Amino acid sequence: MKKLLKGARVLDPARGLDGVMDVLIEGGKISAVDKEVTAGDAEVVDLTGLVLVPGLVDMHVHFRDPGFQYKEDIESGSRSAAAGGFTTVACMPNTNPPVDNAALVSYVISKAERVGLVRVLPVGCVSKGRQGREMAEIGDMAAAGAVAFSDDGKPVADSSLMRRALLYASMFDRVVIDHCEEPALSEGGVMNEGYISTVLGLPGTPRSAEETAVARDIILAGETGARVHIAHVSTRGSVELIRRAKAEGVRVSCEVTPHHLVLTEEVVMGYDTCAKVNPPLRTEEDVEALIEGLKDGTIDAIATDHAPHSEDEKDLEFDRAAFGISGLETALGLVLTCLVTPGKLSLSEAVRKMTREPAGILGVEAGTLKPGSSADITVIDPDREWTVNKYDFLSKGKNTPFHGWKLKGKAVMTFTGGKMVFKDAAWERDRKARIVYKTGGSPRP
Numbered sequence: 001m002k003k004l005l006k007g008a009r010v011l012d013p014a015r016g017l018d019g020v021m022d023v024l025i026e027g028g029k030i031s032a033v034d035k036e037v038t039a040g041d042a043e044v045v046d047l048t049g050l051v052l053v054p055g056l057v058d059m060h061v062h063f064r065d066p067g068f069q070y071k072e073d074i075e076s077g078s079r080s081a082a083a084g085g086f087t088t089v090a091c092m093p094n095t096n097p098p099v100d101n102a103a104l105v106s107y108v109i110s111k112a113e114r115v116g117l118v119r120v121l122p123v124g125c126v127s128k129g130r131q132g133r134e135m136a137e138i139g140d141m142a143a144a145g146a147v148a149f150s151d152d153g154k155p156v157a158d159s160s161l162m163r164r165a166l167l168y169a170s171m172f173d174r175v176v177i178d179h180c181e182e183p184a185l186s187e188g189g190v191m192n193e194g195y196i197s198t199v200l201g202l203p204g205t206p207r208s209a210e211e212t213a214v215a216r217d218i219i220l221a222g223e224t225g226a227r228v229h230i231a232h233v234s235t236r237g238s239v240e241l242i243r244r245a246k247a248e249g250v251r252v253s254c255e256v257t258p259h260h261l262v263l264t265e266e267v268v269m270g271y272d273t274c275a276k277v278n279p280p281l282r283t284e285e286d287v288e289a290l291i292e293g294l295k296d297g298t299i300d301a302i303a304t305d306h307a308p309h310s311e312d313e314k315d316l317e318f319d320r321a322a323f324g325i326s327g328l329e330t331a332l333g334l335v336l337t338c339l340v341t342p343g344k345l346s347l348s349e350a351v352r353k354m355t356r357e358p359a360g361i362l363g364v365e366a367g368t369l370k371p372g373s374s375a376d377i378t379v380i381d382p383d384r385e386w387t388v389n390k391y392d393f394l395s396k397g398k399n400t401p402f403h404g405w406k407l408k409g410k411a412v413m414t415f416t417g418g419k420m421v422f423k424d425a426a427w428e429r430d431r432k433a434r435i436v437y438k439t440g441g442s443p444r445p
């Protein structure tokens, strides 16, 4: 079955493409991207006025399966990803049991394939049971399809274990993703340490808890020559450390979440537990440094750290609630509204950090529209105005601090391997109505 996606602005930062073009899909693959492609027998989809980009890649999600499926499972997580415009996600192993062996890596892969909506790439644990003591079977897990290794949710606090894991993972050309947090400094902290934590009477986590761990990882990566990836960077100091390390040739990459780019600790003022996240939301100065880091290439990728929780785990006193934000369905809208529209980041830079860059860090073939590659495609309506409604989320996790936010720009169609895995029904209705209004006739089928 051939499909011809016609007339969109096609943006593929991996290949430096930006212009109105047609995209032909054949046998689940991209077969042509060009001005005026003709294919007589293809189903034609008119995308005039829309933006077509490679399927978004999120290198940091929590799908909670096995063990915590009441928060999310691979099916609900996949639906949520497709609705957010993501076609590839890397899934963290802080499940129950933790994904620390080849059998569990295979479980995640086969369940995701059965669901068949998006590509779910398992990240395996660095340590057995995520206990931070003994190294897990990294080689076995790599052979079974783990794309990276991390104890995310916890740091690899033992520096000797981290050093050995870096060396060992590099033998399989895999990256270690570290949740940088020095436990002795962060212990008990539930928000950023500062004036607001003092006013609210909540224990704070200082920036140094993150930065000392980032510094250690940089030193270990420099010494071993192995690659390290720093998850969810949140402070100005971390950005500066990583910038300096990159300039010195250390093989370090990092990501930032949409919530750390658009919110500060001030949203905690009302004790909203949906703003309780790890690492904590910081200050304006940190947000500015994170955006600067994105622009100058210090920060490679935007990743959601999609962390769904049940209502019972959030509807509690602030210090007892779970850490985490359900982020897949708001990420693109937040990036477009808060970074691209005000000119802080170009559309092309934003797309690059949500496609090519994370795919490159994980070493997976995704994030480009190169002919011959899998037809993983996201169609964005940059003018679509919408209001975040957590009850509309396809994720089981309704824990968002963005409920009620008015955003502009949205994924309206998502294709994985040429198959449409999401279409925004409300948007489609409005578009058809607009066409009728313009032409005064019946809408095109």
Ligand SMILES: NC(=O)N[C@@H](CC(=O)O)C(=O)O
Residues within 6 Å of the ligand: 062, 094, 152, 153, 154, 179, 276, 277, 278, 279, 305, 307, 308, 323, 324, 325
């Ligand atoms: N980011 C979060 O606030 N929560 C994550 C784990 C983590 O990275 O702390 C989760 O798994 O819930």
